[in-house]
Amino acid sequence: MNATPQYRLVYESLRKHIEQGVYSEGDILPSENELCIVHNVTRPTVRKALDMLTNEGFIKRRQGLGSLVQSKPRGIGILSIAGTTSVIGRENLVTRVVVKPVVKRWPADFPFGLTKPERESGCIYFERVRLVNGQPIFYDISYLPNMNLPRFTRRKLDNHSLFNLLREVYHIKITGGEQNIKAIHASTTVQNHLDVDPSTPILHLERKLETSRIYFNVFSFLYCDTREHALFGSF
Template identity: 40%
Template sequence: MGKNQHTPLYKALFNNLKKQIDAGHYKIGELLPSENELCKEYGTTRPTVRQALSELIKLGYINRKHGKGSIVSEPKNGLGILSIKGSTAGVGKNNFMTKILEKSVKMAWPENFPYELNDVQKQAGCIYFSRLRYVNNAPTVYEETYITDIDLPRFVSHNLEKNSLFETLTKYHNIEIKEGEQKIWAISASQKISKILTLKKNLPVLHMKRSLKTNHNDVIIYSFLYCNTEEYFIQDYF
C-alpha cells in the first residue's frame, strides 16, 4: 500500500482501494473484501478500515448493504480544484486538458485588486495569465491567476497548457506552496463567464478566490476560478 509518513493510514488505504476500483480490479456491483479481510490484508485495525470505506462512500465509489458488505457502485465525477496539489488531483490527467486563453505577461497589479498587497509586491508587479480547463472535452473551469513577479526569471516562457503551474514553480524556480486561503460561493454567471463555459447567461457557477503563500515571503499566488458544476462536484485532496 503506497503511503508516506505524512499520510494517515486510512487515507493510504482509501487511495489504494480507489485506484483498484478506477483500474477495474473491483467492478461495479462486486463486493469489496470484508472488513476483517481488509484488516488482515493491510495489517491495520477495523476503525481504520471503516474510515477508509466511509471516504469511498462519500465519493460514491461504494454502497454499504447491511448483511452483505461494501458493493462497488458507479463513482461520481469529482474535481480536485480545492487541492493545493493542483486541479488534476481529483480528475485524472487522461480526462483533463488545459487551454491558455491569455498568455503569461508581466504587468502592474490591477487597480482595486481584491487582496491587500505589501510594498514589495506593489513595486515588483505581477505575472498574469488565464486558462480554461476541460474535463472530457467540456469547458469546466475558467481560471485567472496573478503571481508576484519576484525570482521568476523567464517564467513567461513556460508552457502551462502541458505542465502543472505548481510543478513548474517547484522545478524551475524553487517556489513551493506552503499554505493558503480559499473563499467559495455560488454566483450568477456573467456574460463573459457564460460564453467561456458555454452556459446560458445568469446560470449559477461556483466562484472561488484563493491566495496561496509560498516559501518566498513575498511571492503569493492569487487565483480567481469559475467552475461549472452541472456535471461535477468539488472534492478535497489536501
Template identity: 40%
Template sequence: METFKYRELQQLLKSQIIKGVYKEGDLLPSENVLSSEHDMTRATVRQALQKMEDDGYIIKRKGKGSIVNLKKKRLGLLSFKGFSEVISHTDDKVNNQILEGPALQNWPDDFFYTLSEAESEVGCYFLHRLRLINQSPIMLEYTYIPNMNLPKFAEAKLVNDSLFTTLALNFEIEIISMDQEVRAVKADEELAAFLETEIGEPILHTYRKYGTSRKDFFIYSSLFFNTDSYAIGSYFQ
C-alpha cells in the same frame, strides 16, 4: 435550428430537475412525448437526453427510459492541490487552454486581496486559462504571480501544463497553504460563453491566496467553476 432546439430542451429539463418538478428517481417523459410536446425530432430529443446523462442529471435504462439521477462525480478542486494534480488521479481526459499569458503586467485596480508594498511595486505575471474535462469546460482561471525573482518565467512552457509543477521544478517554490473565499454568482455573458452555460445560471466563484515555501511570496487566483457535470468539493487526509 435543431442544435438550438436540443440545447433549449436540455436547459428546460435541467431547470425542471433543479426546481424539483422531477425528483430523484422520477421517470422523465418518453422520447415520443417530448418530441410531440416540443415539436422536434426524436433524434434531437435523444441528443438532449444524452447530454443530460453526460452532465450527471439522468441515467438511461433500457426498457424504462430516462431516470433522474443527481449523483455527480465529485472533484476535489477546493483543496489547494492544483487542477492538474487533482485530475491526474482520475481517468478523465483533461484539456488546458491558455487564453492569455503568462504575461508581465501591472496589478489590476481594486485587486481582490491586499498586496504588500513590495508586491505592488514589481507587478505580476498574469495567466488566464480554461480547464476542460472530457471536452466540457469546468474552470475558468485568472491567476496572478508576483514578479519576484522568476527569471524568464514568461518565456518557458509550463511543465506538464501545470503552474505549480513549473514553480516547483524551475524555481523551487512549493505550495504549502491556501486562504480561500467561496461564493455563488450568476453567470454574465462572458462567463456563460466560456463555461458553456446560460446567462444568469449559478456559478461557483472562489478567490484564493496561496502561501508558498518562499518567504513572502504569494500566488493569487480568481476561479469560476461550472458544476453542471461535476460537484466541486475538498479532500482532507
C-alpha cells in the same frame, strides 16, 4: 555545485516514486536506514524528507513498522475535478492557456492585500481554461508577483500544473492560503469561457496562496461549471 539541499533531493525522489506509482497505497517505503544508504546521507537528513512527506499526507509513519504510503496526499491548496483519476481518462482532461503569461501592473482594485515587494514588482497575469471531454468546466485567472521568475512568461503552461512548475523550476512551494467561496450567476466573460447560459449557477473561488518564498503569494480567481463535475479538494 548542487545548491539543492540533500533532504530535498531525497524528498523529491520519494515523492516522485509515490506519484508515479512505484509505491502504492499501503506499501511500506524503504526503511530510514536503507534510504540513508541509497542516498548516501544520514538519518536526520532522511527524516527531514520523510517529515515533509508526512506533513503533506503522502505517508504515515508507524513506529516499529515503517513508513506507509497513503493514496491521497494532502494537496495544500490543490483543487481538482472530482473523480478525475477514475472517471476521466487523462487524455480527455485538457488545460488550455487562453491568455498567455504577461507582465502587468496589479489591478488598482485587487481584492487581496499585497506585500510591498509584491506591489512594487508588478505581476504575471494569465488565464487558463480546463476542459473535460472538450467541455470547458474551469476558468482560472492567475496573478503571480513578478519576482525572480526568470523566463516564466515564455513557459508553456498548457497541460502543466502551475504548482509543479513553481516547485520544480523555481523551488517555490505552496504552504497554505485562504479562499473565499461563492455561488454566483456568471458574468458575460465567464459565460463565454465556460460555454454556459446566464441561469447556470457558477462556483467562484478567490484564493490567496502562500508560498515558501518570502513576500510571494499566488492569487487565483476560479470559475467553475460544476453541473457535471464537482470541484474536489483535500486538506
